[in-house]
Amino acid sequence: MALNATMRAVLWAGIPFQMNVTSIPMPTIQSPTDTIVKITTAGICGTDLHVYHGVYGSADVPYTIGHEGVGVVVEVGSAVSNFRVGDRVIIPDSVDDKGLLEANRVSYGLGSDYGDAGGLQAEYARVPYSDSNLMAIPATNGTNTAEYDNDYLLVGDIWGTAWGAIDYSGFQPGDSVAVFGAGPVGLLAAYTALLRGASRVYSVDHVPERLAIAESIGAIPINFNNSDPVQQIMAQVPGGVMRSLDCVGYEAVDIHGQPRENEIIRNMIAVTAAGGGLGQIGIFGSATNSAGTPLADTLSHNIDFPMADFFGKSLSMRSGPVALESLAPGLIQLISSGRARPSFIVSSTIGIEEAPEYFARFDDHLETKVVIRFPDPILE
Numbered sequence: 001m002a003l004n005a006t007m008r009a010v011l012w013a014g015i016p017f018q019m020n021v022t023s024i025p026m027p028t029i030q031s032p033t034d035t036i037v038k039i040t041t042a043g044i045c046g047t048d049l050h051v052y053h054g055v056y057g058s059a060d061v062p063y064t065i066g067h068e069g070v071g072v073v074v075e076v077g078s079a080v081s082n083f084r085v086g087d088r089v090i091i092p093d094s095v096d097d098k099g100l101l102e103a104n105r106v107s108y109g110l111g112s113d114y115g116d117a118g119g120l121q122a123e124y125a126r127v128p129y130s131d132s133n134l135m136a137i138p139a140t141n142g143t144n145t146a147e148y149d150n151d152y153l154l155v156g157d158i159w160g161t162a163w164g165a166i167d168y169s170g171f172q173p174g175d176s177v178a179v180f181g182a183g184p185v186g187l188l189a190a191y192t193a194l195l196r197g198a199s200r201v202y203s204v205d206h207v208p209e210r211l212a213i214a215e216s217i218g219a220i221p222i223n224f225n226n227s228d229p230v231q232q233i234m235a236q237v238p239g240g241v242m243r244s245l246d247c248v249g250y251e252a253v254d255i256h257g258q259p260r261e262n263e264i265i266r267n268m269i270a271v272t273a274a275g276g277g278l279g280q281i282g283i284f285g286s287a288t289n290s291a292g293t294p295l296a297d298t299l300s301h302n303i304d305f306p307m308a309d310f311f312g313k314s315l316s317m318r319s320g321p322v323a324l325e326s327l328a329p330g331l332i333q334l335i336s337s338g339r340a341r342p343s344f345i346v347s348s349t350i351g352i353e354e355a356p357e358y359f360a361r362f363d364d365h366l367e368t369k370v371v372i373r374f375p376d377p378i379l380e
Contacts, residue, residue, distance in 0.1 A: 010372075033129045054294045068154075090155050094117075249283040
């Protein structure tokens with residue numbers, strides 16, 4: 001790569017509801033274990049919207065946004081043995097930056113407080129310790145082509161997160177499931193629950209277009225706009241569902257559209273049957289007001305939790321980020337074998353210069369999932 005070369009990237013500068021596309025230096029090999037990946041497809045994620053709202057991410061700005069990316073290896077360090085130039089790869093949303101496996105995970109696209117790995121809504125990315133961090137896209141059934149980029153893109157974050165949410169709930173085949181949120185993760189959670197043998201899946205949201213997608217994959221839509229979703233579900237299953245999932249987090253709203261951070265937690269406890277389980281993977285952050293998170297203090301780090309109901313029903317709950325390493329091989333196999341095409345959630349494919357406009361559209365619920373497409377070096 002040329003000395004002092006630049007690339008286009010999406011940059012967060014700390015101004016709520018504003019993303020910028022600008023030129024920044026291209027990454028270079030810094031260690032023999034590095035690779036440089038030419039991004040072919042990047043995703044705009046719901047987590048990016050928390051940053052866009054000014055409530056999540058690092059205190060220091062600016063930084064490049066984005067943590068979902070697939071691409072083609074264009075340069076390898078001298079110590080990389082598992083990958084070569086031309087390989088199609090998935091970049092996971094977090095990587096090991098010190099060669100110590102799980103001890104030093106850092107996240108892409110969230111700035112210096114999360115390890116400053118850079119962002120993936122850019123033309124190129126550097127991947128440290130590539131042999132243990134990158135995930136190869138297999139050639140099985142011809143799925144290592146650009147046509148499948150959108151499917152494999154979702155392995156590196158949101159499909160793995162959706163799958164993990166179901167695991168967190170203690171799901172068993174035949175269980176009934178309520179999924180709160182029909183954004184990208186919520187739709188993939190509903191899809192995955194059905195794929196894994198759920199007897200019935202309820203998809204809870206207030207955006208009709210998203211609920212229509214949920215219904216199209218076999219879920220039962222529950223619109224909570226001015227109508228209690230718990231009552232709607234309990235009218236169909238009086239004892240409640242066995243599993244419930246929070247795929248929204250602390251920017252939840254109530255039936256009147258007003259922000260209420262514990263709304264989904266309350267609803268999950270109310271709608272889950274005795275002895276059931278809750279999987280909670282919607283983000284709850286701990287940031288305070290800063291240059292990078294100027295509106296963080298509008299959200300609380302703590303919520304009211306109906307502990308007596310939770311205890312009385314003998315419920316269980318697991319919460320937190322999902323570790324993708326153990327899940328990714330199975331998800332890749334489901335795509336390569338033709339059993340799953342999670343890309344059904346993608347609503348628009350754009351060029352990087354359109355990113356600011358489509359962040360706004362995504363935030364306004366006019367998009368379900370937006371992907372940014374870059375020129376493919378194999379097809380050029």
